[in-house]
Amino acid sequence: MFYQAFDELLKAFDLGYEKIHACVRDCCLFRKELVHMEACPHCGSSRWKVYKHTKKVRKGVPAKVLRYFPIFPRFRKMFKSVERAEQLTWYDTHKSRDGMMRHLVDSPAWKSIDNKWPIFAAEPMNLRLGLALDGFNPIGDFSSRYSCWPVILMTYNLSPSLCMSKENLMLTLLIPGPKQPGNDIYVYLQPLIEDLMELWMNGVSVYDAFRESTFNLKAILMWTINDFPAYGNLSGYSTKGKKACPVCGVQTCSQWLKNGKKHAYIGHRR
Ligand SMILES: [Zn+2]
Ligand SMILES: [Zn+2]
Helix, strand or coil: CHHHHHHHHHHHCCCCCEEEEECCCCCCECCHHHCCCCECCCCCCECEEECCCCCCEEEEEECCEEEECCCHHHHHHHHHCHHHHHHCCHHHHCCCCCCCCCCHHHCHHHHHHHHHCHHHHHCCCCEEEEEECCCCCCCCCHHHHHCEEEEEEEECCCCHHHHCCHHHCEEEEEEECCCCCCCCHHHHHHHHHHHHHHHHHCCEEEEECCCCEEEEECEEEEEEECCCCCHHHHHHHHHHHHHCCCCCCHHHHHHHHHHCCCCCCCCCCC
16 A cells, blocks of 8 residues: 555656565665565565564565666657757856856866866766765655655756756655665665766767757766755855865775775765
8 A cells, every 4th residue: 555655656756667666674776686576685685565563564565665766768758849958058158257156067076077087078968967975855745645765866957947947856766664774775875877988988879959959968976965955055055166166976886885885975086
């Protein structure tokens, strides 16, 4: 009943998503080489729901489910809109000329990416992303009532007013609760990180409705934001830049995963 209500709610938001079964103790996801496993290879827990009192296994009913909302189709949808496709290069023509910081494009982090990866930076449609791991409540008291932890992607290419608009908060993962994920969060981030790596390393073919041409879209994950107490705090997001290391990039994600440090900004090398 719990999951049913949940799925109906998501359906109402018209979001396509994949259900990925997870170990009840958060060790692994049952995907790839584990896709047919009936028990967790690390801790031996059943993949299926086990009744507390009778210890009966309900085969076919997963003990824990991660929901992943694939990002490629959603980026493609963004560029399919003439208006949004134009807005996605806003930053390229609005760099500050008076030394004042109005957008992340004026931040040292942004400039550092331009210097470090000039080919990436030369394509203004390429996306600069931020990842928020928790503290978000984009759909009312959704996460508290349903004990799920949303992982949100934000696109910083847009103008400051659009950057933090509701439509730009892209739900990518719903991590099952009831507890807030700790160091095991990297288990749940895997599907998203793999797609982000693909976007960084190879890119995906996308049609741009504003420029009326197809191009190879790449994206970089600039930083992650954790434990923001409220959505409103984000209005001061540019001042949070000091929290983000200027060398952060998707490339350093794997390093972060290995360490499994939840609060570390991705790729701390300075
Ligand atoms: Zn396990
Ligand atoms: Zn860093």
